[in-house]
Amino acid sequence: MAAIIELDQLEVTLGRKVILNRLSATLTGKSIGLLGPNGAGKSTLINTLLGYYTPTSGTARVLGHDVRKDARALRSLIGFMPENDSFIAHMSGLRFVRMMAELSGLPPAQALERAHEAFYYVGMGEQRYRPIGGYSLGMRQMAKLAQAIVHGPRLVILDEPTNGLDPAARKRMIQLVKEIRAQEGTHLLVSSHLLRDVEECCDQVLILKDGRLAAFCDLEQERSANQHIFDIELAHNAGAFVEALAARGYQSAWSGNGRVRAVLPGSPEPLDLFALAAAQGTRIRSLERRRDSLEDLFLKAME
Amino acid sequence: MAVYNRSYQRYEGPLTKANTRFLALARYTWEEMRASRLLTPVLYVGFLWPLVCILGIYLNHNLDALRALQVNMSELFAIDTNFFYVFLSVQSTISFFVAALAGPGRISPDLSNRGLSTLLARPISRTDYVLGRMLPLVALLSCITWVPGLLLVAQQTSLAGTEWLGVNWRIPLALVVGGLLWVGLLSLLAMALSAWVRWKPVAGGAMFMIFFVGAGFGALLNQLLEMRWGHLLNVRTLMATVWAWLMEGQATGGAGFGLFYVFEQQEIPVWSAFLALAVMVAACVRLLAKRIQGAEVVR
Incomplete structure (x- = not known):
C-alpha cells in the first residue's frame, strides 16, 4: 500500500526547543490517529505536514510531496479542520466555504455547488446562509468540517473534531468521519485527546511523547492478535x-x-x-x- | 452529489491555475467593499472633479463654445503641469478618504477569529493573500487618481495634437508613476493598519494621524531646530516633491496644490523624498508580514 505520510528522522525546532525529535514512521492506513499528551508535538506535526514549519533536519512527505519543497501543491491535496475556531465571523457559512473551495482551485460555479453539498452533508443545510459568527459551537465544528472537505481533498486532517460536541453531535461527527474514510482515495489523519474517538475512526495510531515516537500500532492487527x-x-x-x-x-x-x-x-x-x-x-x-x-x-x- | 444524497464524494472536476487563485480572494474583497454604504457617495465625489476637468479641456479647445459663453480667452487656464497638479492633488485627497474608509476593514476580520490560518491552509501564499486583499483597493484608488488623469492627457492630446504630448511627455509619466506610488503607499498603509488595529474607525483615524500629525510634528521640528528635514515626516510634502520632480524634472518650492505642495525655501532633496517613501513602504510590508506570519499557525 502506498505511503500516505512518510517521516524520516524528522526534527522540528521552534526557537531553541526541539519539538519533534527524529520521528520516523511510514503511515499507510486509511485513517490514522494521532495521539499524545499535551505538549507531545501533535499540533507541530500537523503544522509541519501543512508546510507551516520547516523541518530542521530529516524529511516529511505527504502523498509523495516533500513538505519542504511542495507545500503549495500539498495544500491543494489536504483539507484541514483546525482545533480552534477559525472563521470570518461576518461571512455566511456558505460564502465562507465557497471561498475556501475557490482558493483550493475550484471554479466559482463548482465551488458554489460543492459548498451547498458540503453543508447538506454535514447536516447544516438550513443554517448555511447565516453568518458564522452566530453559529453555536457544534455548528462551527460542522462548518469547519464542511470547509475541510469542500474541495474533495485526498487527505483530511482533523484536529480534535469532536471538541465541544454534545453526545448526539459527537455521534454524528464520528459517523461523518467514518463515511469520509470509506470514500475511495480519501485518507484521514485524526488528532484527538479522546481515545474512544480515535479507536472508532482509525486503523493506525501514532502515539507521540515529548516529541518522540512513543508507539505506532496497527489497530486492526492488535485487534486480530x-x-x-x-x-x-x-x-x-x-x-x-x-x-x-x-x-x-x-x-x-x-x-x-x-x-x-x-x-x-x-x-x-x-x-x-x-x-x-x-x-x-x-x-x-x-x-x-x-x-x-x-x-x-x-x-x-x-x- | 445531489442534495438528497448525503454521501461524501471527492471532487474530480477542473481546477483553476494556481497563480491566479488570489484573484478569487480579490473578488470576495471587492464584493465586501462594494457593500459599504459610505463608500459609494465618496466614490461619486471622486469622479466629479475628473468630469469638471474633461469639460474644462473641452471648453479650452472649443472656440464656438467660448464665444457662446462670452469667456475671455486670457482668463482661461492652460492645460499644463499646474492643471495636472491641481487634478492630482484633488484626486489624491479624495483617494485618501476612500482608503481610510475602505482599507482598514480588509484584514482585521480575518485575524479576529483566526480565519487567516484557515485561509492560508489553502494553496495560496502569504503574498497571494495580501495581494488578494489589497488589489481591489489598489484598483479603486487607481480609478480615482492616475487612470482618469491618463484619460485627461488622452483628451488633451486628441484636441491639441501630438505636439502637446511631445512637449509635456513628463505629465503622463508623472501621473502613472506618481499615482501608482501614492496608491501603493496608501493601500499598503491601510492594509498594515488593518492588520494591527482591530476596530475600523480607529484604524481609519490612525491613517489621519500618520498623514496630518506626522506633518505637524515635522513642521514643529523644523521650527525648533531651524532645519527642513522635518518634512520627511510629512507624507504629503514627500509625494508633492516626487510629483514635481516627475513632472518638471525638479522639485522647486511652491510646486503642487492644496494639501500636496513643496514648501518654498524648505525644499528637501528628491532622493531623500524617495528614500523616506521607500522606508515607509518597507515598514508597512514588514508590519504586514510580521502580523500575518504570526497568525498563520494556530497554536
Whole structure:
C-alpha cells in the first residue's frame, strides 16, 4: 500500500526547543490517529505536514510531496479542520466555504455547488446562509468540517473534531468521519485527546511523547492478535471449570473470585464455553472477548 | 452529489491555475467593499472633479463654445503641469478618504477569529493573500487618481495634437508613476493598519494621524531646530516633491496644490523624498508580514 505520510528522522525546532525529535514512521492506513499528551508535538506535526514549519533536519512527505519543497501543491491535496475556531465571523457559512473551495482551485460555479453539498452533508443545510459568527459551537465544528472537505481533498486532517460536541453531535461527527474514510482515495489523519474517538475512526495510531515516537500500532492487527482471549465470570465452581479447560489443552488463568481468563486456539465458539461450564455444574455470568483497548496501548506507550 | 444524497464524494472536476487563485480572494474583497454604504457617495465625489476637468479641456479647445459663453480667452487656464497638479492633488485627497474608509476593514476580520490560518491552509501564499486583499483597493484608488488623469492627457492630446504630448511627455509619466506610488503607499498603509488595529474607525483615524500629525510634528521640528528635514515626516510634502520632480524634472518650492505642495525655501532633496517613501513602504510590508506570519499557525 502506498505511503500516505512518510517521516524520516524528522526534527522540528521552534526557537531553541526541539519539538519533534527524529520521528520516523511510514503511515499507510486509511485513517490514522494521532495521539499524545499535551505538549507531545501533535499540533507541530500537523503544522509541519501543512508546510507551516520547516523541518530542521530529516524529511516529511505527504502523498509523495516533500513538505519542504511542495507545500503549495500539498495544500491543494489536504483539507484541514483546525482545533480552534477559525472563521470570518461576518461571512455566511456558505460564502465562507465557497471561498475556501475557490482558493483550493475550484471554479466559482463548482465551488458554489460543492459548498451547498458540503453543508447538506454535514447536516447544516438550513443554517448555511447565516453568518458564522452566530453559529453555536457544534455548528462551527460542522462548518469547519464542511470547509475541510469542500474541495474533495485526498487527505483530511482533523484536529480534535469532536471538541465541544454534545453526545448526539459527537455521534454524528464520528459517523461523518467514518463515511469520509470509506470514500475511495480519501485518507484521514485524526488528532484527538479522546481515545474512544480515535479507536472508532482509525486503523493506525501514532502515539507521540515529548516529541518522540512513543508507539505506532496497527489497530486492526492488535485487534486480530487478541481475538482468542476471553474474560469469563462464573457463578461458582470456577476451579472445576479451569481444570476442564486445562484437560482440553486450553490455557487459562483463575483470579480466585470467579473470574477466569482463557486463551482458546483456532476459531473458538463462545457457545462451547457455555456448554463446558454447564458440564461442570456452573454457569457463565458474563463473557467478553478480550482485546487490548487503545487506552491500554496508550498507557503502555506513556510508561 | 445531489442534495438528497448525503454521501461524501471527492471532487474530480477542473481546477483553476494556481497563480491566479488570489484573484478569487480579490473578488470576495471587492464584493465586501462594494457593500459599504459610505463608500459609494465618496466614490461619486471622486469622479466629479475628473468630469469638471474633461469639460474644462473641452471648453479650452472649443472656440464656438467660448464665444457662446462670452469667456475671455486670457482668463482661461492652460492645460499644463499646474492643471495636472491641481487634478492630482484633488484626486489624491479624495483617494485618501476612500482608503481610510475602505482599507482598514480588509484584514482585521480575518485575524479576529483566526480565519487567516484557515485561509492560508489553502494553496495560496502569504503574498497571494495580501495581494488578494489589497488589489481591489489598489484598483479603486487607481480609478480615482492616475487612470482618469491618463484619460485627461488622452483628451488633451486628441484636441491639441501630438505636439502637446511631445512637449509635456513628463505629465503622463508623472501621473502613472506618481499615482501608482501614492496608491501603493496608501493601500499598503491601510492594509498594515488593518492588520494591527482591530476596530475600523480607529484604524481609519490612525491613517489621519500618520498623514496630518506626522506633518505637524515635522513642521514643529523644523521650527525648533531651524532645519527642513522635518518634512520627511510629512507624507504629503514627500509625494508633492516626487510629483514635481516627475513632472518638471525638479522639485522647486511652491510646486503642487492644496494639501500636496513643496514648501518654498524648505525644499528637501528628491532622493531623500524617495528614500523616506521607500522606508515607509518597507515598514508597512514588514508590519504586514510580521502580523500575518504570526497568525498563520494556530497554536
